[in-house]
Amino acid sequence: MEEKDESKQNTAGSGSSDEEGGHQEKVCFICHRTESKAGKMITIPGGLTVCADCMQRSFDQMNDPNIRNMLNLSNLGNLRNFPGMGMMDPGLSPDLQGNMKKEEGTKGEEAGEKAPPARFDxxxxxxxxxxxxxxxxxxxxxxxxxxxxxxxxxxxxxxxxxxxNSKEAIxxxxxxxxxxxxxxxxxxxxxxxxxxxxxxxxxxxxxxxxxxxxxxxxxxxxxxxxxxxxxxxxxxxxxxxxxxxxxxxxxxxxxxxxxxxxxxxxxxxxxxxxxxxxxxxxxxxxxxxxxxxxxxxxxxxxxxxxxxxxxxxxxxxxxxxxxxxxxxxxxxxxxxxxxxxxxxxxxxxxxxxxxxxxxxxxxxxxxxxxxLCSLDRNMLVRILKEPKNAILKQYQKLLELDEVKLEFDEDALSCIAEEALKRDTGARALRSVIEEMMLDIMYEVPKDDEIGAVRITRAYIEHKGGPVITLRQSQPRLPRVEENAGHSRS
Missing domain, CATH: 3.40.50.300 (P-loop containing nucleotide triphosphate hydrolases)
Structure with missing residues (x-):
């Protein structure tokens, strides 16, 4: 038994283990003790194992203010940055540091995919x-x-x-x-x-x-x-x-x-x-x-x-x-x-x-x-409908989600621009005018599944009439999720 224990200690540093009985024994990569002596091992990123005693001593050292000030370890308070303790012994954790960099790079790529792409480099x-x-x-x-x-x-x-930077350069x-x-x-x-x-x-x-x-x-x-x-x-x-x-x-x-x-x-x-x-x-x-x-x-x-x-x-x-x-x-x-x-x-x-x-x-x-020049009526009409994220396109998209088509007459657009000019706040007035004008439509249209299209006229903008409503020729649109949930409960 003593010879076996000595052979285990001699091979622990090289990462080998006792395979007697088909069981592969884990070894602490800090103190090089086997699992039979140190107790159950903790696996950390990189495939390495640490015993509970070494893990506790590492946390105690990281929480020591003298060591933190000496090493400037301001971000080692959580387990994720545990491999940073390799700074105390450079020979211990190069693999861990490589794995952490690889993980950070992967996270950066994921964040980059979510960010909107730039048009130019x-x-x-x-x-x-x-x-x-x-x-x-x-x-x-x-x-x-x-x-x-x-x-x-x-x-x-x-x-x-x-x-x-050169002195000869212009x-x-x-x-x-x-x-x-x-x-x-x-x-x-x-x-x-x-x-x-x-x-x-x-x-x-x-x-x-x-x-x-x-x-x-x-x-x-x-x-x-x-x-x-x-x-x-x-x-x-x-x-x-x-x-x-x-x-x-x-x-x-x-x-x-x-x-x-x-x-x-x-x-x-x-x-x-x-x-x-x-x-x-x-x-x-x-x-x-x-x-x-x-x-x-x-x-x-x-x-x-x-x-x-x-x-x-x-x-x-x-x-x-x-x-x-x-x-x-x-x-x-x-x-x-x-x-x-x-x-x-x-x-x-x-x-x-x-x-x-x-x-x-x-x-x-x-x-x-x-x-920059002030905006006139024609420019305000163009702002309403031409840009990629124009205000009218935003509302058309909102009603499109309800399977309703939204249209605007040219006279209605001119009337909106004229009303915005009276407020004297530039293009910002367009949003306020549209919000007031579309309030009733955005409230009433989702009530009726038979509505297929809405056309905004100048008379509606001037409060002299209503919008032109077109009913569906075919089957009404599918009921919304909330209605299905209510029928299923009943």
Whole structure:
């Protein structure tokens, strides 16, 4: 028996076992004791076995604060990360680490399958006309704005891919952009669509939440924290991303105030170094800095910044500048000459923005300034029916699930656009008008299985009549699941 025990101990390290009687005995890969001596073994990923004593000692070591601080093991509190204890003995768990990486890669692939695919890969650098053509499928009008954004993104990633670190190379500076347009004209939607088309990290931040450092609110570094989160905490990937700062007009310098401007001019000054390019310390996994959050450094030299805002009241500043000349005499301009000009924002200058409340240093770091035109009736009608995810297509799909066909007359679409123009909130008004108009239809149609089609007319929009209902010619549609369940219970 002693010879057998010695032979077991000598062969335990090599993974062999006693096969006497056809039974294969398990061996602990840490203490090399057999199952007959150490007790029942625990099987862990990788096909290796651990005895209960070694497992308990490993957990005790991982929970020891001194060892955790020494090894920086912040994520070893659960069994899934147990193979990480191989850091204490590098010779123990290379197979386990390989298996964990393989599992993580498989999970990443599964997550990638669920994520919506990108239209373009920036490594192939799609030409500006291809980017604009893709934007045309979702955004109606605003051709000049789409052209500017397409060229800017194309040039930006050519710049990122070009190695300009050499002293002999020509350094290409980035061109940050400022979009100006009335509410509901498509500024944010344009950037969101761009983020779906490009396989790059994009962060959309709101300038209304930004305050000067030390005050309640988000610091300017929170903009980069969102970009880092969008890049999966990959610093290198985040340093070539795009940041869209919406409502940038809300950080304009406050006029005629005796209080400290902690959310206006101070925020503009805090954004200066980020816009131009600097090494910025950013909290990882949080929006604010504190002692408990790890920090990382991001270089903003290759990050493209796009700012957008409605700038209410800017039209009056532009009209004041254009009609500044004397209004007396035959060649004088009338003061109301630009009151009905729909493209008045296109005449904006950096001086107008300075008078609005933007500091010159901030305007200088946004060299590309362009405006989006306001929407007219024809553009609103096109927005209703032409984009891939148009509002009408959404409602047609909803009723299609009830096997009902939904149609709209052209006069009805024009009436919806006219009603939306009265609300003066741009394309957002279309959704509210449609919601009010479709409420009764979406409530009544599921009641009657005989309804096969519904046609919306102008009279129904103007509350002068009802929709045209067409009954089914063949068998009524199948009853819903709830009705079947109710009959079965009865």
């Amino acid at each position: 920036v490594r192939e650098l799609p030409a500006p006309h291809k980017i604009k053509a893709a934007l045309d499928e979702y955004v109606i009008g605003q051709d000049y704005a789409k052209k500017v954004i397409s060229v800017a993104v194309y040039n930006h990633y050519k710049r990122v891919r070009t190695n300009t 350094e290409i500076e980035k061109s940050n952009m400022l979009m100006i347009g009335p509410t509901g004209c498509g500024k944010t939607y344009l950037v969101k669509t761009l983020s779906r088309l490009l396989d790059v990290p994009l962060a959309i931040a709101d300038a209304t939440a930004l305050t000067e450092a030390g005050y309640i609110g988000d610091d300017v570094e929170s903009v980069l924290s969102k970009l880092l989160a969008a890049a999966g905490n990959d610093v290198e990937k985040a340093q070539s991303g795009i940041v869209f700062i919406d409502e940038i007009d809300k950080i304009a310098k406050k006029q005629n105030t005796n209080q400290r401007d902690v959310s206006g001019e101070s925020v503009q000054q805090g954004l200066l170094k980020i816009l131009e390019g600097a090494d910025v310390e950013v909290p990882v996994g949080a929006m604010s800095k504190n002692a408990m959050v790890p920090m990382t450094t991001i270089n903003t030299q290759n990050i493209l910044f796009i700012c957008g805002g409605a700038f209410p009241g800017l039209e009056e500043i532009i009209k004041k500048r254009l009609t500044k000349a004397s209004s007396i005499g035959y060649g004088a301009q009338l003061r109301d000459a630009y009151d009905s000009d729909p493209d008045l924002l296109a005449k904006v200058t950096p001086g107008d923005l300075k008078e609005f409340g933007m500091i010159p240093e901030f305007i200088g770091r946004l060299p590309m300034i362009f405006s």
